[in-house]
Amino acid sequence: MKYCFLLLCGLVFSSCAIFHPATFSEAALKDTIQTTDRNSITLEELTEKYRGQKVLIQVYASYCPYSQDSFKDVVALQKEHKELTYVFLSVDHSYHDWKRGLTDLPVKGDHYYLPRKGKGTLGKFLKLKTIPRFLLVDPTGKLLVYKSSKVGDIAKKL
Known part of the structure; x- marks a missing residue:
């Protein structure tokens, strides 16, 4: 009886696999992102720009208190891991809110705006429901x- 229970538990827990894609989907790569000069580029162009580099991407909103709290950890990570490239994708309410919020961010890196937030193909690919990500x-x-919603999870993989 004990072995049957253990076998059943093993089957249940092994069937709860977590979705973890190896790469961005083709649809997500075609999604557009805005630069600080309001030019549109695709995620594919962005990934090509950083090919050959290890990149930390943070999806955030400047108005979000959880995102603001996470910046302290990102700044600490930036001091320890200067070899990483840091990319920040904002889901602020508007382009103008995002631009205004950039002035107060303590993190260094490249900043982009997701105009369709979690509703675009990139947001759907990421299953973007909470931030920071x-x-x-x-x-x-x-x-x-x-x-991951924690910088510590990233640090473990470095």
Whole structure:
């Protein structure tokens, strides 16, 4: 009886696999992002720009208190891991809110705006429901960390 219970538990817990894609989907790569000069680029162009580099991506909103709290941890990570490239994707309410919020951010890196927030193909690919969200991309474009709300999870993979 004990073995049957253990076998049943093993089957139940092993069937609860977590979705972790290896790379961005083709649809997500076609989604557009805005630069600080309000030019549109695709996620594919963005990933090509950073090919060959290990990249930490943070999805945030400047008005979000949880995002603001997470910046302290990102700043600490930036001091320890200068070899990383830091990319910040904002889901602020508007382009103008985002631009205004950039002046108060303590983090250094490249900043972009997601005009369709979680409703675009990138947001759907990420299953973006909460922020902040962290991703870690290796130099070949592979997603090492797909879904994390803590900088500590990223630090463990470095």
